[in-house]
Amino acid sequence: MKKLIILSITTSFLVMLSCKDSGPKQRFLPPSTGGINSLMVVMDTELWQGGVGDRIREQFAAPVLGLPQGEPKFSITQIPPQVFKGAITYSRSVLFVEQDTLSLGHIKTDVYAKPQKIAVVKGETYNDLVGNIDSLAGIAISSFKKVEISEAQKRFTRSLNKEKAFEEEFGISLKVPSLYKVGKREKNFVWMDIQIPKGTMNIVAYTMPWNSFSNDSTFVNDIVKMRDSIGKKYVPGPYENTFMVTEKAFSPYIFPAQIGGKKAAEARGIWEISGYPMAGPFLTYIINDKENNRKLVLEGFTFAPSAEKRDYMFELEAILRTVKFNSGS
Structure with missing residues (x-):
């Protein structure tokens, strides 16, 4: 009887372990990369050079308030979608703009790297794209700034002043x-x-x-x-x-x-x-x-x-x- 009780407890423990192991495993994400306040814009070069690109520059490269000379909120690098692969996808702050039958604008977190924020804008027409950029810009800028502040803090907290x-x-x-x-x-x-x-x-x-x-x-x-x-x-x-x-x-x-x-x-x-x-x-x-x-x-x-x-x-x-x-x- 005692052996049966021990066997039962052991079996239950193994079942619990197997259930735990069968759960979803956390996907490994590499650390994100990029200079502080840098923004990777992924979109067709033709769109970037036209009115849609102008609107992105108006929103995301607007001058920072309170500086003596005009300096942009973000230093922007634009690349076409076909180049966005490999290590480039580890960029910390990304704006992805695509002409599509869907019309949407939202923020994704830690897709290719961590920490990472990707703002996605899609639309079929010029008006769709520009409207979605305008609607998402405030939230996207706030999200990018938050992740950039965290990155800046992570860098300087490696060596802190000990004065009281x-x-x-x-x-x-x-x-x-x-x-x-x-x-x-x-x-x-x-x-x-x-x-x-x-x-x-x-x-x-x-x-x-x-x-x-x-x-x-x-x-x-x-x-x-x-x-x-x-x-x-x-x-x-x-x-x-x-x-x-x-x-x-x-x-x-x-x-x-x-x-x-x-x-x-x-x-x-x-x-x-x-x-x-x-x-x-x-x-x-x-x-x-x-x-x-x-x-x-x-x-x-x-x-x-x-x-x-x-x-x-x-x-x-x-x-x-x-x-x-x-x-x-």
Whole structure:
């Protein structure tokens, strides 16, 4: 009887194992490839050179907001469908456009590689294709940007700065590449920067009272006043009585955002040095940290004269988006 019980248990265990093994096996996907903010467009060259291609360029190569010179959202490479095979299919962000009797536009995830986003647009006529491109563009750009941010973060998190300035001053963690160094730290203000070939990339953090920016009608002006006062106090220019301010000619672009699991406002614009010809782009997040009765301000700005700045600012955004609020902070 005892032997029968043991045999029964053993048989049941083997059946369970065989059932587990017979399940669907996860398909191996190679790592995706490509430069940050690069987009592979797969479509017939004739379509690319015509009105459909023009619409794609209007949507996916539109200038990034808040940069001094026009730089496209994505660096686009176009290839015909017959070339899209082998290692080329591992591209991280892909837009596939095809003339077809079907009319559709959707996003596919991790088809040939991982992580990967493929936006597929099909249509029979010019109007079908252009209409589907316009309908899908916003979602596709957001999907591509998300996967590009993740890739940028993956690359720099291999070697992180171990300084505790942000944690000690604000109770937050921020994944900052190891080459960034703390250049200034005072009560309620931390500034880290890194030397780049033609200038610097910078991250600053400080807090504002919870009731700041309570008036919607003056929101943009209040952000400018805040930045200018912080610049005057903490960010000097090259000569005495020069300091960083928000460029007077144009108001910053403002967007709603979600940062570190909290509601925030995103501001993009141009900074300049009062009384001296220096300028560059900035990205500011004003985060509603209700638990700590404050607004946490994180900002990235770049000084890189005569250089393209899109990818510098993209890296700063990727860093700022790693913020986490420590429990009890």
